[in-house]
Each structure stands twice: as C-alpha cells, then as structure tokens.
Amino acid sequence: MPDPASNSYGDLNVLSPDPICAALFLPDMDLPVSKTEGHFIRSHFAAPQISTAGWSLPISGDVDNPVTLSYDDLLKMPSHEVxxxxxxxxxxxxxxQPPAEGVQWNNGGLSVGTWKGVSVKTVLERASIKGSATDVLFVGADSGTESHAEGTLVYEMSVPLEKLLHPDSILAYEMNGETLPKDHGYPIRLVTPGWYGMTSVKWLEKIVVMDHPNGGFHEMDYWIYPATDGKSDAKARRVTNLKVKSLISSPEKGDIIAPGKHQVTGVAWSGAGAITKVEVSTDDNRTWHTAKLEEPNGGYSWQHWFFDWEVVSVGNSLIRSRATDSAGNVQPMLATWNFRGYEVNSIHSVPITVRKP
Amino acid sequence: MPDPASNSYGDLNVLSPDPICAALFLPDMDLPVSKTEGHFIRSHFAAPQISTAGWSLPISGDVDNPVTLSYDDLLKMPSHEVxxxxxxxxxxxxxxQPPAEGVQWNNGGLSVGTWKGVSVKTVLERASIKGSATDVLFVGADSGTESHAEGTLVYEMSVPLEKLLHPDSILAYEMNGETLPKDHGYPIRLVTPGWYGMTSVKWLEKIVVMDHPNGGFHEMDYWIYPATDGKSDAKARRVTNLKVKSLISSPEKGDIIAPGKHQVTGVAWSGAGAITKVEVSTDDNRTWHTAKLEEPNGGYSWQHWFFDWEVVSVGNSLIRSRATDSAGNVQPMLATWNFRGYEVNSIHSVPITVRKP
Incomplete structure (x- = not known):
C-alpha cells in the first residue's frame, strides 16, 4: 500500500491510492530503463492476488485448436524480450485546458521496462486462429465498478490482430529480469510496444479470438472523442500509437539556479518512428536551439537528449522541449483537446528562476 | 466566515477561506451589475474591523496643504459614482500552463459594481499636491505575513498620478447604493476603474503623495515577470489595464444538453476600449461565428453577448468565445505565460456534452 504520509510508493509519486495510480519522478527518466520500483503504475481496479498453482490461460473463440496454457507451458515456450x-x-x-475528468496525471505516467515472455503470435499459432479472426480480446482478472458505468466491470481490451502478429507483442512473465511483480500484472500481462499502456492488459485470465473488435466499457473509453458540433469533420477514433513527445528531466519546475553553465536534459519518443530532432527553448517559445540527441535504444524506448545552456541573466525562465519524429510529426504547443484528455503531447514547459547565489 | 460545508460565502464560491478569496459563479455574469453578496472578494489579509468614530484619513507627503479628512468630511464632499x-x-x-503559484482562481475573479465616493482628484486638490508629485501611495489597514517576504506587511499600493487625476478614480464609501461592506473595504476604499483590482486598495488608512512609485512588496509582486533568458527582449512591467477578455456564462462546463436550439451567452470587456466583436466557436476552434453584442453600460462594465446555436448532433462540444476591442486587441488562444500568472486572458473554453434526451 502507498505510504499516506509521504504519498510515495516505491520510487513513485502516488496520484490515486486505491486502485493505485503512481507516477515516476521526472529526473528518473535519466535511466535507460526504469527501475522496477520506479516504473509508473496505472491500475483500474485493485490488483488481484493470483497464485500460479492451478492458474491457466485459455485461448478460445475463433480458433481451430482451443488451448489452455499453464504458467509452466508459457515459461517453456520460445521466449521473446522487448x-x-x-x-x-x-x-x-x-x-x-479545459480540464478533463480522470486521474490527473502530471507528466510522470510513463516508464521504460524490459519485458520477457512469449510472443502473442506464437500462442495464436498454437491455437490455429481462423481466417475470420480480426481482433483478440484479453481479459484481466481485475474487476470493479466505474462511476460512468453500471454493474461490475472486468478490465478487458481487444487488440487488432495486425498489432499482435508482430513478435514484439508479448505475453510477459518477467519485468527487468525478474518475475513480473503483482502491481505489473503477475503472473502474465500483455505488452503492446509502441501503443499507449491501456492495451497492455495485466493479470491475464483468458484470451478470446474474435472476428470484430470487442468494444466494452474500457475499450470504448480509451477513444479520442474530439470536440465537434456535428458540422465539422472531427471523428472519434481509438487511442493506439504513442504520439511524438518529449519531456524535460532537468531542471525541474520551480528550480532556482544560478547564472552560468547548465545542462537541460530529457527524453523524447514517438510511436511513429525514431526521434530525428529535439529543440529546446529557454525563453518561452521565442527562440529554439537544437539539442544533442543520443542514439535510440531499440525501437520503443525513449531517446535521451541534452542542451548546454549558458545562463547569462537573472529572471524567470520557461524551458521547453519540442520533438520531431522520422515521420515528420512535431509536438504541438497545445495538443488537440479531447473529452477524456488522452494523447496529450503538448510541449512540456518548465518554469524556473535564475537568481544570483 | 465562509461556510466550510458548502464552501460558499454569500453568493460566492470560496477559493481560500482566510484571508477570504471568493469567486462568482459564471451564470451570475448575466446581471448588468453584480449583487453585493455576489461580488468577488480578494483579500490579502484578514479584513480589519474599523469604526468610523475617530477614524480619519490623512493625506500627506508631497503636498502643500496636508489634510486629514474624517468619514463625514468625505461624505460631504462632491460625490462621484462609477x-x-x-x-x-x-x-x-x-x-x-505551466501553473503559477498563488490563489488558483478559476474564471470567477471578476464582478461589476457601482461605487460612489469622492474623486481622488478632488481630495488631492484639497491637499494641493506639489509639482514634483508623480505617484500616490494608498495604505490599507490590513496587514499580515506573506510566504515570500519577511516580517509583517501592510497592503499598500502606489498609483501614478495620471490615473488618479481622472475623476472616475474614487475613494468609495458606497457599493451598489449601500454603505461599503466590510469585505469590500469599509469605511473607504480606492477604486481605479479599468485597471485590475490590485490597486483598488481596501480599508484605507492613509494617503501619501510621492515623487516616485513606492515599490513595496505587493506593488512589485503585481508585475508581469515574463519568461526570459536575458538574450531576448521580454521586459518586466507593472500590471495595470484590464486585458481584452470574454467569458461564457452559459452553458457551463460539464453541462449535458439535448440537440436543438440553444443560446450561448457571456460577457466581454477590455481596459483599452469598447468591445467591437465577440466570436463564438462550438467546434474547438475550427470555425467561428459572430455573436450579437449588447451596447456597453458605461465605459468600464462588461458587455453582454449571445449566440443562437442550433445543435444538430450528439457528441462532445467545446465552446469558446473570443473578444476584440476597439484598439484591435484580440484574445489569444494562450495568454503569454508569466511567473505570477497575471492577466490571463486566454480564450475561455467550455466543454459540454450533447446527448439525446
């Protein structure tokens, strides 16, 4: 349980204690891979306590060969790490702005993890999916109520087959070289690299192959519902690929620094390709400077960047970073508003004060 | 005292109980003049309890004829109403965004009042100000501590003579036809129409004519300190004239409405002239429509406007209003960031949901 006095949980900052939602502290983005206790947590319901004794994972639906895999079966199958x-x-x-309902995430709802497990593709091949299959439903063991829905809900998400046939979509049993922790989905979770976290269903209970998207409360809740008046062409669509984004790890909001040499550091990433450029502004969007960008660590991690900043005068600075990806996407000053507040990739702004020591 | 259960105080929404800061509810902007109990309150320190028996107001400093006026003296002088x-x-x-420290005002920190009193000009003439005079310091009877300053502070502000020589700058003893209430500065407050509220010093204790701006904690705190890195030309400056702005009084954030005919209503104002145009967008800034604008009520009040909106389809709408004044100033989508979060006149955005009944 989170410590109510410090509002901390592991190395995280608790935004909501039960079910737990906890954010990393931005300086921890300096690591290539987040520590397990520093990996953000977003749970929709209380984490179920699951023992692998007797646990098994049925794969049913539009398959020619329904199978039920034990935990050991999964451990013995060819492994894949991402x-x-x-x-x-x-x-x-x-x-x-204007605010949306939901957990009021600051910017710390992200982390990098190393996940090991079995490619979903491998499991689906074992079950011999039918030609009619288009989507696969992943059902979690966590359930509860949501304020905008009736009755008890189970957390479940269907994912298009196309995403799952890439070997990097895995059923993970290890995180950062150790058994998957309870908060991260023990014994087995789905991991869908390059997508926002909502489809990486934790505490998997069953898998159902389908010939259509499942819909369901959470699946339809993780949609972009843009503002519209019916006369313009804004269309609702599902949240999937990570938007191009960058965050500043140092300095932090409210820091007081002295004139002199400083380094502005941070991370950048995109679900649409590698990051090709990060720019930094230290004067509230008036001028921009190109930051030094480190090489990507695989295709799905954040890339570190830094900018050497010679601070010449006292006052209030607003530090901003702006990432561009290989598909030409550039972070906007203001992300497009949507009803649930998803995919917010507005340029990160860090106000600091420069003061003579 | 505010009612802790309802978080209300008069017709206001309490943002900070002690010293009291309380905001109006936006639908109350439909009135031409706010009710006294619905006029927002911003106090820096606890409201002093002042009796007019024995109370007097000395005018000293760079004057040839220092005078001390009793409450009755002021009541007997030529009156002026604004x-x-x-x-x-x-x-x-x-x-x-990013957030600034300070009272987290929503949009309700404004009201229209009718103030009656004596023009400051009349009082200054009585005291025969010297040719060297440039500013006048107004000292309140309220005092206390502020987190960013040492010792006990008195709330005081100097105002340039030029602003005070306009007869509409008054020492007010009445608000909306009744004796000035304690929360609004009884027995006497300064009112500087067209400027933000910080110079309308309440609970006046003395007036000092000076040959320079006084400075002082609060006076220097109400400055725009822009983000700068010393290489660009952003300069700090004092907060004075009201920026062009509009707010939506109906619908309200989170309202659920049915398709059909609706009216979007609101107010607009500027310290730089009359409002010449208000536009409304109901589709998140994609298209804008001109609203009907009512005549100004004197030079310092809000102007009401309305837009007849035919809602044709269900979904999430984002209603925005954008005012233009006679000097050509237009509300920006995002007001320029500044360290203390002043003069925020970003376009007001109201998310609502359209649903079939």
Whole structure:
C-alpha cells in the first residue's frame, strides 16, 4: 500500500491510492530503463492476488485448436524480450485546458521496462486462429465498478490482430529480469510496444479470438472523442500509437539556479518512428536551439537528449522541449483537446528562476 | 466566515477561506451589475474591523496643504459614482500552463459594481499636491505575513498620478447604493476603474503623495515577470489595464444538453476600449461565428453577448468565445505565460456534452 504520509510508493509519486495510480519522478527518466520500483503504475481496479498453482490461460473463440496454457507451458515456450516505453494514455492530462475528468496525471505516467515472455503470435499459432479472426480480446482478472458505468466491470481490451502478429507483442512473465511483480500484472500481462499502456492488459485470465473488435466499457473509453458540433469533420477514433513527445528531466519546475553553465536534459519518443530532432527553448517559445540527441535504444524506448545552456541573466525562465519524429510529426504547443484528455503531447514547459547565489 | 460545508460565502464560491478569496459563479455574469453578496472578494489579509468614530484619513507627503479628512468630511464632499468591472489580476490563473503559484482562481475573479465616493482628484486638490508629485501611495489597514517576504506587511499600493487625476478614480464609501461592506473595504476604499483590482486598495488608512512609485512588496509582486533568458527582449512591467477578455456564462462546463436550439451567452470587456466583436466557436476552434453584442453600460462594465446555436448532433462540444476591442486587441488562444500568472486572458473554453434526451 502507498505510504499516506509521504504519498510515495516505491520510487513513485502516488496520484490515486486505491486502485493505485503512481507516477515516476521526472529526473528518473535519466535511466535507460526504469527501475522496477520506479516504473509508473496505472491500475483500474485493485490488483488481484493470483497464485500460479492451478492458474491457466485459455485461448478460445475463433480458433481451430482451443488451448489452455499453464504458467509452466508459457515459461517453456520460445521466449521473446522487448524493451519499451509505456505511457499512460492519460499522461499529462492535468496540463490540458479545459480540464478533463480522470486521474490527473502530471507528466510522470510513463516508464521504460524490459519485458520477457512469449510472443502473442506464437500462442495464436498454437491455437490455429481462423481466417475470420480480426481482433483478440484479453481479459484481466481485475474487476470493479466505474462511476460512468453500471454493474461490475472486468478490465478487458481487444487488440487488432495486425498489432499482435508482430513478435514484439508479448505475453510477459518477467519485468527487468525478474518475475513480473503483482502491481505489473503477475503472473502474465500483455505488452503492446509502441501503443499507449491501456492495451497492455495485466493479470491475464483468458484470451478470446474474435472476428470484430470487442468494444466494452474500457475499450470504448480509451477513444479520442474530439470536440465537434456535428458540422465539422472531427471523428472519434481509438487511442493506439504513442504520439511524438518529449519531456524535460532537468531542471525541474520551480528550480532556482544560478547564472552560468547548465545542462537541460530529457527524453523524447514517438510511436511513429525514431526521434530525428529535439529543440529546446529557454525563453518561452521565442527562440529554439537544437539539442544533442543520443542514439535510440531499440525501437520503443525513449531517446535521451541534452542542451548546454549558458545562463547569462537573472529572471524567470520557461524551458521547453519540442520533438520531431522520422515521420515528420512535431509536438504541438497545445495538443488537440479531447473529452477524456488522452494523447496529450503538448510541449512540456518548465518554469524556473535564475537568481544570483 | 465562509461556510466550510458548502464552501460558499454569500453568493460566492470560496477559493481560500482566510484571508477570504471568493469567486462568482459564471451564470451570475448575466446581471448588468453584480449583487453585493455576489461580488468577488480578494483579500490579502484578514479584513480589519474599523469604526468610523475617530477614524480619519490623512493625506500627506508631497503636498502643500496636508489634510486629514474624517468619514463625514468625505461624505460631504462632491460625490462621484462609477460602475465598473473589477477583475483580480490573477483571475483565470488556474488555466495557465505551466501553473503559477498563488490563489488558483478559476474564471470567477471578476464582478461589476457601482461605487460612489469622492474623486481622488478632488481630495488631492484639497491637499494641493506639489509639482514634483508623480505617484500616490494608498495604505490599507490590513496587514499580515506573506510566504515570500519577511516580517509583517501592510497592503499598500502606489498609483501614478495620471490615473488618479481622472475623476472616475474614487475613494468609495458606497457599493451598489449601500454603505461599503466590510469585505469590500469599509469605511473607504480606492477604486481605479479599468485597471485590475490590485490597486483598488481596501480599508484605507492613509494617503501619501510621492515623487516616485513606492515599490513595496505587493506593488512589485503585481508585475508581469515574463519568461526570459536575458538574450531576448521580454521586459518586466507593472500590471495595470484590464486585458481584452470574454467569458461564457452559459452553458457551463460539464453541462449535458439535448440537440436543438440553444443560446450561448457571456460577457466581454477590455481596459483599452469598447468591445467591437465577440466570436463564438462550438467546434474547438475550427470555425467561428459572430455573436450579437449588447451596447456597453458605461465605459468600464462588461458587455453582454449571445449566440443562437442550433445543435444538430450528439457528441462532445467545446465552446469558446473570443473578444476584440476597439484598439484591435484580440484574445489569444494562450495568454503569454508569466511567473505570477497575471492577466490571463486566454480564450475561455467550455466543454459540454450533447446527448439525446
């Protein structure tokens, strides 16, 4: 349980204690891979206590060969490891104006983890999916109520087959070289690298192959519902790929620094390709400077960047970073407003004060 | 005292109980003049309890004829009445990104009041100010501590003579036809129409004519300290004239409405002239429509406007209003960031849901 006095949980900052939602502290983004106790947590319901004794994972639905895999079966299958950034679809929600309902994530709803498990593709091949299959439903063991829905809900998400046939979509049993922790989905969770975290269903209970998207409360809740008046062409669509984004790890909001040499550091990523450029502004969007960008660590992680900043005068500075990806996407000053506050990739702004020591 | 259960105080929404800061509810902007119990309150320190028996107001400093006026002296002098919008310099602060410290005003830190009193000019003439005079210091009877300053502070502000020589700058003893209430500065407050509220010093204790701005903690705190890195030309400056702005009084954030005919209503104002145009967008800034604008009520009040909106389809709408004044100033989508979060006149955005009944 979170410590109510410090509002901390592991190395995280608790935004909501039960079910737990906890954010990393931005300086921890300096690591190539987040520590397990520093990996953000977003749970929709209380974490179920699951023992692998007797646990098994049925794969049914539009398959020719329904199978039920034990935990040991999964451990024995060919393994696949992927290091990826996971970001909550609602990360940075608190920076959206006007505000949206939901967990008021600051910018810390993201982390990089190394996940090991079995490619979903391998499991689906074992079950011989039918030609009619288009989507696969992943059902978690966590359940509860939501304020905008009736009755008891189970957390479940269907994912298009196309995403799952990539070997990097895995049923993970290890995180950062150790058994998957309870908060991260023990014994087995789905990991869908390059997508926002909502489809990486934890505490898997069953898998159902389908010939259509499942819909369901959470699946339809993780949609972009844009503002519209019916006369313009804004269309609702599902939240999937990570948007191009960068965050500043140092300095932090409210820091007081002295004139002299400083380094502005941070991370950048995109679900649409590698990051090709990060720019930094230290004067509230008036001028921009190109930051030094480090090489990507695989295709799904954040890339580190830094900018050497010679601070010449006292006053209030506003530091901003702006990422561009290989598909030409550039972070906007203001992300497009949407009803649930998802995919907020507005340029990160860090106010600091420069004062003579 | 505010009612802790309802968080209300008169017709206001309490943002900070002690000293009291309380905001109007936006639908109350439909009135031409706010009710006294619905006029926003921004106090820096606890309201002093002042009896007019023995109370007097000395006018000293750079004057040839120092005078001390009793409450009755002021009542007997030629009176002047002004109806004006007063807005807290920090109004809408909570909508600024990144956030600034201070009372997290929503948009309700404004009201229109009718103030009656004596023109400051009349009083200054009585005291025969010297040719060297440039500013006049108004000292309140309220005092206390502030987190960023040492020792006990008195709330005081100097105002340039030029502003005070306009007869509409008054020492007010009446508000809306009744004796000035304690929360609004009884027995005497300064009112500086067209400026943000910080110079309308309440609970006046003395007036000092000076040959320079006084400075002082609060006076220097109500400055725009822009983000700068010393290489660009952003300069700090004092907060004075009200910026062009509009707010939506109906619908309200979170309203659920049915398709059909609706009216979007609101107010607009500027310290730089009359409002010449208000536009409304109901589709998140994609298209804008001209609203019908009512005539100004004197030079300092809000102007009402309305837009007839035919709602044709269900979904989430984002209603925005954008005012233009006679000097050509247009509300920006995002007001310029500044360290203390003043003069936030970003376009007001109201998310609502359209649903079939």
């Amino acid at each position: 290091t990826c950034l996971m970001e909550c679809a609602g990360n940075s929600r608190s920076t959206m | 109806t004006c919008l007063m807005e807290c310099a920090g109004n809408s602060r909570s909508t600024m």
